[in-house]
Every structure is written in C-alpha cells, then in structure tokens.
Amino acid sequence: MLIKKMMRDVWKNKVQFLAIFIMAVLGALIYAGLNCEWFTMKNQADAYYEKTNLADIWIYDEALGENDIEKIKAIKGVEYAEGRFVINGSEKTTGNSTELQLNFVTDGKISDVLTQEGDKFSNSKEGIWIDYQYASANKISVGTKITISVRGLEITEKVRGLILSPEYVYNVKDDSEMIPDHQKFGYAYLPYSIIENLGINTYTEILISADEKSVEKVKKNISGNFSTVIDRNTYPSVTALNNEIQQHKALGNIFPVIFLAIAVLSILTTMTRLTKSQRIQIGTLMSLGFKKGRILRHYVSYGFFISLIGGCIGILIGQSVIPKILFEIQKPIYTLPSWDVKIPTFNFIMVALIVLLCTATNYFACRKELKDVPAETLRTLPPKTGKHNIIENTKIWNKMGFNFQWNVRDICRNKIRTLMAIIGCLGCMALLLCAFGMNDTINNVGDRMYNELFKFQNKVIFKEDADINEIEEYNATLAGQLIQEENIEMQYGENKKNGLLTVDSGGKCINYENDEGMLKKLPDTGVAISYKMSKLLGIEKGEKIKWRIIGDKHWYNAEVKAFYEMPIGQGICMSTDAYQQLERFKPNAMLIDKKISSSEVNDSVVDTIKSKDEFIDAFNSMLDTMKMIVLLLIVFAVLLGIIVLYNLGILYYTERFREFATLKVLGFKSKRIRSLMVSQNIWLTLIGAILGIPIGFLVLSYMTNTLGDNLDMTPKVFGSSILICFTGTILVSLLVNLLLANNIKKIDMVSALKSIE
Structure with missing residues (x-):
C-alpha cells in the first residue's frame, strides 16, 4: 500500500x-x-x-663510465643501475627534415620499452627500434632500412621493431615545443655495441632503479658528484602528465x-x-x-x-x-x-x-x-503566527506597493525556499562566470603572449654544431635578435625548481613587463625572474638565487634585479652583458619580426624555423581539453539554472495556490497575480546572481592555480562576459517564471477554496 x-x-x-x-x-x-x-x-x-x-633517478654528465655505475650500485637503497649514450641525429630516409633521439642501451633492464610491432628489443641483436608514433607519421615499417646522420657520421640500420618508451609519454623536442610533432621528432633505441664500434665507450646518462623509500636519500647522496640528478618528480615527461592529471582532478572535485x-x-x-x-x-x-x-x-x-x-x-x-x-x-x-x-x-x-x-x-x-x-x-x-519583519517597522514600509509588501512577507515566511532559490541562482551564475572567465583567461593569455609580449614573426632554431661566426653573420643579414635558451635548475634555500634560462641580446622581438610597466632593458648584472617562478621559490627582489644549466656541474649565484610576467615557460632572463660575466654567449635561436623567404634560409646554420602562427596553434591545442571542459560547464550551468528555477516556480505556485485563488476572488486580475509571482523570483535571481559573481571569481582563481608550474595565468573576466552571464541568468529566470505564471489563469477558485475535509 x-x-x-x-x-x-x-x-x-x-x-x-x-x-x-x-x-x-x-x-x-x-x-x-x-x-x-x-x-x-x-x-x-x-x-x-x-x-x-x-627509472627512479636519472644522472646526466659527460664521460660517465663503468666505475661510476659500480659506485652507484654500492649505495644503500639502489637496486640496479645502467648506463646509456643518448644523442640526437638527423634521419634521412623519409626525405623530410626529421630528427631522432638515439638511445644506445647497455642492458635495457631499466626504462624498458613496449614493442608494438616486430621483434622485442634486445641489446644483443643488431638493428634499430623506432618510436611507434614517429614510424606511423612517416610511414616507416618493420624491415625498412633507415640512415641517420650523427656528428658527420652515418648509421644505417634495419628497423627491427616499433616501440613505445615510458620516458617519452610527453615527447617534445625541447622547451620551444608545446605539442609533440611526431612527424618531425621521435626516438629510437639501439644496442650500445653500435656506438662502441664508432669509437665511443662512455655514457651520457645513468639510469637508477631504487627502493621507493630510499629514492630521496640516494638522490641526495649522489647529487654533489654529477652535473644533473633528477627523479620522477622533475623528469619532464612525467611532470607534464602529472600536471595535467592534477588540473583535471581539481576540476572533478569542485563542480x-x-x-x-x-x-x-x-x-x-x-x-x-x-x-x-x-x-x-x-x-x-x-x-x-x-x-x-x-x-x-x-x-x-x-x-x-x-x-x-x-x-x-x-x-x-x-x-x-x-x-x-x-x-x-x-x-x-x-x-x-x-x-x-x-x-x-x-x-x-x-x-x-x-x-x-x-x-x-x-x-x-x-x-x-x-x-x-x-x-x-x-x-x-494552523497557519503560522504572523511576525513583523524589520522592514515592516520602518517608515518606508507604508510607502511601498502591495507587490513589495506581499513578496517581503512571503520571503520571510519561507526562508528555506528563499535560500534554495538564492543558492541555485548563485550556483548557476558562478558556473557560468567560471566557464566564461576560463575562456577569457585562455584567450587573454594567448593574445597577451603572442601579440603584446612576443613581437617576433618567426623563430629560427640553429643547429647544435653551427659556427658562432656564421650565426652572427646570418643575424646581421636578417637584422634579427639572438637569444640563448637553456634548461636550468634553480635553488633558493631548500626550494629547487627546473625552468628556462633566456639570454637576450636585446631588441624589439620580446617585451618584458611587470607591475611597474615595461622593462626598458634587462639588468646589466644579475637576473630578472618570472613572477610565477619567484612565488614557487619564495624569493624576493634583491635576494640571491643559485642556478646552473642542466648538464653542468657549476652553480652560479645571481641577484634578482627585476621581475617579469611570462604566461608560459617560467624561469629567469639575463642580458648578454650579465651572462658574459659568467659564461660565453652561445646563441641557439634567433627572433625575427618579419617573414623569411626560402632564399633567406641558411642551411648551414638553420635547423628549423617556426612561425608565430605555429606557436599559437600549439598553444590552442594544448588547452583544447580545458576548452571542452568549459563548454561542458556552460551546458551544465544552463541546465542547473533551468531546473532549479522551474522547480522553485512550481513549489512557489503550489504553496501559494489557495492564496492566489483568494486574490482572484477579491478581484485581482490574473496579470496582477502573475506579476506577484514573477517579481519575487526575479528578486531572488538578482540576489543569487550578484552573490554568484565573487564565488565565480574564487572558483576561477582556484582553477588557474592548478595549471602547473609552467603556466602563469592571471584570472581574467571581461565585462562583456559578466554581462552575458548575468543577463543569461536573469533571462532564464524570467522565461521559466513567465511559463509557470500562465498557470494562474487555470486556477479553479471553487476547488482551491474548498474546506479541507
């Protein structure tokens, strides 16, 4: 029953x-x-x-040998260690300008690969195992012979298998890339014996497998003996994926x-x-x-x-x-x-x-x-005993119209329903504002970075072995702006972070801005540090930061002379004058504020040329997932508004059914009663929408703070977006209430006022 x-x-x-x-x-x-x-x-x-x-730990240095591996194996907590030689080479078989990062492997017990096609990798077999994504993009199959040029030497090997490596989950060539280009860059694994036959018997990397609880101790134990020591928390590919996961985790928990x-x-x-x-x-x-x-x-x-x-x-x-x-x-x-x-x-x-x-x-x-x-x-x-609210005791009360007095009393009598209406509209407004704000923030960052801060039209990447004199002559011909970009490790107190060093020769292709306005030029001594990196390290202007280029043992001390804003790629910047007090300036890229014709490309020094449009496309692709989530938020926010307001409208109509019938008996027209119903809900919608604005900003700020160490996005909401969200919330409320208000005409006064039996 x-x-x-x-x-x-x-x-x-x-x-x-x-x-x-x-x-x-x-x-x-x-x-x-x-x-x-x-x-x-x-x-x-x-x-x-x-x-x-x-691997749990990676060591990078020059001329690593078996003695180093044996010393590492003897450290408590180390389970295994092996060496390998890594170098980039140009792959000529495809006919395109492509590059492969070659890993000459000794054992293959650490950071093993997964075979997708062909034979399983073995360092005892001859041949080459190619990145599966690179092979697919360049139509390379198992059995194909490929030729790779390395430091003037050519290596020709038969493709034994197509593989995936855990070290290349996020596979970009360098920090100038944001989105992997599998057609132009990939990786390959080869037996170490191949590089030995070319007269090389050292390693550039040592991979360490350690007990999970001992990783930090092992890392501290060996850090002072080698140029660069990193663990999974700072390994670029692992970090990139973890940052993406953390962003989406934060989004999945709040909404x-x-x-x-x-x-x-x-x-x-x-x-x-x-x-x-x-x-x-x-x-x-x-x-x-x-x-x-x-x-x-x-x-x-x-x-x-x-x-x-x-x-x-x-x-x-x-x-x-x-x-x-x-x-x-x-x-x-x-x-x-x-x-x-x-x-x-x-x-x-x-x-x-x-x-x-x-x-x-x-x-x-x-x-x-x-x-x-x-x-x-x-x-x-029995009906609740009527109580005078605060407004009724003021002089203004008697000057107010019937609609105002009715709605104020009704709101005071139904506090829970009123609270629900306000929270529902608040949630709708907050979600809409957060979604539109995230879209504005992304668009603002892209526009600011590539239209205000970066003024170049093309970025020329030089070959690693390019002659410095040829580079300077080429730069003079095109009136470019030379820069040197290096991956570095920074330390302040106990805080350590990896980032990007940019040494700038000066020019109009990059603008450096901070809260005080545009920096006329980079400091002649010391460094300028990005706002985000300064917050991550906890460093202030005038304090000294330690830094070193990854792969170099020598640490430098430099005073922080200025801050600058950089949406993507956090780190430090130096003028050539400041840098040359420490090291020789070795430019590896050039910025040009004009288009480059094919006749202006110097093949002896130029590796690749990237246009500003390519950078913008990569930036947009990197944030496509966020844009999709923004779209979902807008859809759900609109649904939320419709459902909540419709539910409240029905609830309000049901609770006031007999009272509306009484008003009709007393001679009130349906239009007048309808205005009573609509006006109250519009009041509550306005209150909820106004309160939703600061909540939306808080949620947006929370979202931008979860974007990882490399991105610095200042929450930005354009006035037009606030207006759209606010107007949209009010319109949804108005349409829903007008739809429900039509029920006033259908009230049967006899049945509505019939005594409860």
Whole structure:
C-alpha cells in the first residue's frame, strides 16, 4: 500500500522529484566523468611505468663510465643501475627534415620499452627500434632500412621493431615545443655495441632503479658528484602528465559540490512541503496502526530511491561518455599504450554520499510531522503566527506597493525556499562566470603572449654544431635578435625548481613587463625572474638565487634585479652583458619580426624555423581539453539554472495556490497575480546572481592555480562576459517564471477554496 502511495506522490509532484533526480544525475555525471578521465590517465601511466620499470633517478654528465655505475650500485637503497649514450641525429630516409633521439642501451633492464610491432628489443641483436608514433607519421615499417646522420657520421640500420618508451609519454623536442610533432621528432633505441664500434665507450646518462623509500636519500647522496640528478618528480615527461592529471582532478572535485548542495536543498524543500500537505494522511496511517518508524521509512525512501537511481545513471553516463570525449583531445599530446577507461572506487563512494545526504536530509524534513500523537496529526496544521519583519517597522514600509509588501512577507515566511532559490541562482551564475572567465583567461593569455609580449614573426632554431661566426653573420643579414635558451635548475634555500634560462641580446622581438610597466632593458648584472617562478621559490627582489644549466656541474649565484610576467615557460632572463660575466654567449635561436623567404634560409646554420602562427596553434591545442571542459560547464550551468528555477516556480505556485485563488476572488486580475509571482523570483535571481559573481571569481582563481608550474595565468573576466552571464541568468529566470505564471489563469477558485475535509 505504501509503495503505491509513494508512486502516486512522486507522480503528483513529478516536477520537483524530477529536478532532484536530474541534480543527482548531473552531480554524479560530472564527478564520475572528470574523475574517471584523470584516474584512467594516472592508472594507465602508473601501470606503464611499473611494467617497463621506469627509472627512479636519472644522472646526466659527460664521460660517465663503468666505475661510476659500480659506485652507484654500492649505495644503500639502489637496486640496479645502467648506463646509456643518448644523442640526437638527423634521419634521412623519409626525405623530410626529421630528427631522432638515439638511445644506445647497455642492458635495457631499466626504462624498458613496449614493442608494438616486430621483434622485442634486445641489446644483443643488431638493428634499430623506432618510436611507434614517429614510424606511423612517416610511414616507416618493420624491415625498412633507415640512415641517420650523427656528428658527420652515418648509421644505417634495419628497423627491427616499433616501440613505445615510458620516458617519452610527453615527447617534445625541447622547451620551444608545446605539442609533440611526431612527424618531425621521435626516438629510437639501439644496442650500445653500435656506438662502441664508432669509437665511443662512455655514457651520457645513468639510469637508477631504487627502493621507493630510499629514492630521496640516494638522490641526495649522489647529487654533489654529477652535473644533473633528477627523479620522477622533475623528469619532464612525467611532470607534464602529472600536471595535467592534477588540473583535471581539481576540476572533478569542485563542480559536483554545487549540484549536490542544490539537490540536498531541493529534497529538503520538496519533502518538507510534501509532509506538511500530507499531515492528515500521516495521522490516518498512524491511526490505522502503522508504526512511526515504518511511516518515516516510507517518506525517507523517496529521497533514497531517487538519489540512488539518479546517482547510478549519472555515473554510468559520466564514465562512459566524458572520458572518451576528453581522451580524443589528449591522445595527440600524451602517448600511453592503452586508453581503456578505468573506473575508480571513489566514484561509487560519491553515489553513496549523494544517497546518504539526500536520505539524511529527507529524514530531518519528515520526522517533525511524526512527533505529534495521531489525534493531533489528524487536525489541520494552523497557519503560522504572523511576525513583523524589520522592514515592516520602518517608515518606508507604508510607502511601498502591495507587490513589495506581499513578496517581503512571503520571503520571510519561507526562508528555506528563499535560500534554495538564492543558492541555485548563485550556483548557476558562478558556473557560468567560471566557464566564461576560463575562456577569457585562455584567450587573454594567448593574445597577451603572442601579440603584446612576443613581437617576433618567426623563430629560427640553429643547429647544435653551427659556427658562432656564421650565426652572427646570418643575424646581421636578417637584422634579427639572438637569444640563448637553456634548461636550468634553480635553488633558493631548500626550494629547487627546473625552468628556462633566456639570454637576450636585446631588441624589439620580446617585451618584458611587470607591475611597474615595461622593462626598458634587462639588468646589466644579475637576473630578472618570472613572477610565477619567484612565488614557487619564495624569493624576493634583491635576494640571491643559485642556478646552473642542466648538464653542468657549476652553480652560479645571481641577484634578482627585476621581475617579469611570462604566461608560459617560467624561469629567469639575463642580458648578454650579465651572462658574459659568467659564461660565453652561445646563441641557439634567433627572433625575427618579419617573414623569411626560402632564399633567406641558411642551411648551414638553420635547423628549423617556426612561425608565430605555429606557436599559437600549439598553444590552442594544448588547452583544447580545458576548452571542452568549459563548454561542458556552460551546458551544465544552463541546465542547473533551468531546473532549479522551474522547480522553485512550481513549489512557489503550489504553496501559494489557495492564496492566489483568494486574490482572484477579491478581484485581482490574473496579470496582477502573475506579476506577484514573477517579481519575487526575479528578486531572488538578482540576489543569487550578484552573490554568484565573487564565488565565480574564487572558483576561477582556484582553477588557474592548478595549471602547473609552467603556466602563469592571471584570472581574467571581461565585462562583456559578466554581462552575458548575468543577463543569461536573469533571462532564464524570467522565461521559466513567465511559463509557470500562465498557470494562474487555470486556477479553479471553487476547488482551491474548498474546506479541507
């Protein structure tokens, strides 16, 4: 009997229960979708690293030998160590200007590779194993012979297999690249014997596998003996993927909270109204012998089943749809052997939390009506004693119109419904503002970086072995701006960070700006440091920073003379005068503020030329995932606004049904009554939208702070975006309320005012 009653009640109040259901679906969908996406990437990457025994520590130095390896193996906590020789070479077989990073491997027990096609890699077999993505882009197959030019020597080997390496999940040539170009750059693995035959018997890298608990101790033990020592936390490929995962993890945790909060408030208002309207039915059930506990379970089950079904459906849709959409954007950037979706256990915990909160809210909303004895419950609940609010005691009250007085009193009598309306509109506005703000922030960063800070049209990358005199002559011919870019390690106190050093010869191709305006030139001594890097290191102007080029043992001390803003690529900048007090200036790139014709390309020194448009395209591609999430947020925010406002409109109409009928009897026109209903909801929408603006800014700030160490995005929301969000929220409210206000015409005054029997 109670089940049939529940079905009738749900159908009779279908709009309110549908709103709760959709809130549960959306909250679970967003949570499950975004968390499933980052969890899959983390899970697949961890499995990949474990299967291939990714190195725990990497050592970079010149002329490393077997003696170094034996000393490292003797350190407590080290499980194994092996050397390899790594060098870049030009691959000539494809006919294109391509480059391969060659790894000449001794053992292959650490950072092993996964074979996708052909033979499994072995250092005892002759041949070359090629990056699977590079091979696919250049149509290289197993069995093909390829020729690679290295330092004037040519190596010709047969392709034995196509592979994936855990060290190249994010495979870019250098810091000037943001998106992998698999057609132009890849990697290859070869037996160490091949490089030995060319007269080389040293290593450039040593890979260490260490006990998980001992990694930090081992790293500290060997750091002073070699040029560069890094672990997984600072290895570029691992760091890039981890930063992406952390961004999406933060997004997946914050937005479902808004939907869950509104679902809980919806349950509270709906069930409070339902139990009040069914007070006599509850008294009848108690009189018929139904225990209070059973009646309570009956009403509590409304929230339990709706939230359970909604949460389960949301999770099923979320983890099936959202990860696949986002993975299509991630696959060109990150290379993992598998993208099969992995479902985290905490997705189901989220459903349990939704059910628990909705059920608990339902319980507290219903138990009040069960406190009285049956005889008392069978009586109609007397109306609340009217209380004068603060405004009524002021002189302004009597000057206000009927609409104002009616709505103020109604708001004061129904505080929970009012709170829900405000929070619903607040959530809608905050989500919209955050979504539009993120879009504005991304567009502003791109525009500022490539139109205001970077004035060059082309960036020329020089060959590693290019003669410095030829470079200077070429620069004089094209009136360019020479720069030297190096990956460096920086230290201040206990804080260490990797970043980018830019040595600038001066010119108009790069503008350096800070809070005080444009820097006329870089300091003649010391360094300028990017704002983001200064915050990461905790360093202030006038203090000294230690830095060294990765691969160099020598540390330099330099005073921080200035700050500058840099959206992408955090680090330090130096003038050539300041740098040449420490080292010789060796430019490896040139910036030009004009287009370069093919006749102006000097093949003896030029490696590649990148246009500004290529940098902009790479920047946009890097943030495609964020843009997709922004689009999802806009869709969900609009849905949130429609559902909440429609639910509140129905609730308001149902609660005021008899009062509206009374007003009609007293001669009020439907248009006048409709204005009462619409005006109150517009008031609450305005309050919610205004309060949603600072909340939206807070959420946006939180999002931009999760973008990793390399990006420095200042939250930016254009006035037009605030206006669109604000107007959109008001329009949604107005349209929903106008739609519901038409019900005023359908009120049957006789049945509405009929005495309760």
